[in-house]
Amino acid sequence: MAVSPPVCDFGAPWHDFALPGTDGRIYRLEDVTGPRGTLVMFICNHCPYVQSIIDRIVRDAAQMQRAGIGVVAISANDVADYPQDGPQQMKTEAARHGFTFPYLYDETQDVAKAYGAECTPDFFGYNADGELQYRGRFDASARRAGPADARPELLQAMLRIAETGNGPENQIPSMGCSIKWKTT
Template sequence: MASIPPVCDFGWKAVDATLMGVDGERHSILGQAGPHGLVVAFICNHCPYVKAVIKRIMRDARDLEAFGVGFVAINSNDAEAYPADSYDNMKIFARENAFPFAYLHDADQTVARAYGAACTPDFFGFNSAGELQYRGRLDASRKEEGPSDQRRDLFEAMRQIAQTGQGPRDQIASVGCSIKWREAV
């Protein structure tokens, strides 16, 4: 079932945590920031929305490096209920797609809860001061890959943030599979 995150809470401060990456090392989320900003993307391995745009996510992450914007992806899904999203499968997904960014495992889901992540993919774009300036979609793609010439919403927003410190006021929310939360014990 599709889920849609809330609109951008401008100025909300990025939350840091240290999580295990698919490279077997622990990484600080904020340690992935570039001098002009950071994208924190909540993704997973099995979501058809993520699979449809994963090549575009990687393209935008690479292209944003030129603007001093870092990128990190986090998987917070309950791997017990959704084995395709296990840490071992994260390693395979990252390797098969040659991720140019850290892919981190939020095993206890505390980071997703701290960010208020709602779906996969869910993008949070921060300026150099760690203030949220973008909470929107990658582009107009959904479960099917869209045309290659469509507007790059995330890229354009982050380029603006890198240059001005401010995100666009008009943003279109991402749409994707809901985060797969663990049942309360």
């Protein structure tokens, strides 16, 4: 069942974390922030909404990083019920797609809850002051990739945030699979 998160709560603060990455390091928010903004995205390995755009995410993340925007991906799914989203599989996924950003595992799901993440993918775009400025979709893609020339809404928003500190007023919410919360 597709889930769509709420619209952007402009100015909401980001949340610190200390999570293990697929490279074995522990990352804190300060390790991934960029001088001109930061994108925190919640993704996972098995979600068809993520898989339909994963190569576009990697492409656009590299452009954001060149523009001084920090990028990090976090997986928070319950791996007891979704073992394909576990840390070893995350490492394989990051290598297969050539992630240029850390891919972190939120085993307790506390970070996902702090951010209010609801689906995969769920994008949180912050300005250099750590204020939320974008919580919209990647582009017009859904369970299947949109057209190759789809307007890159996330990329355009993040580049605008890097330049002005402010995200676009009108944002279309992301859509994806619900985060697989632990039941115990």
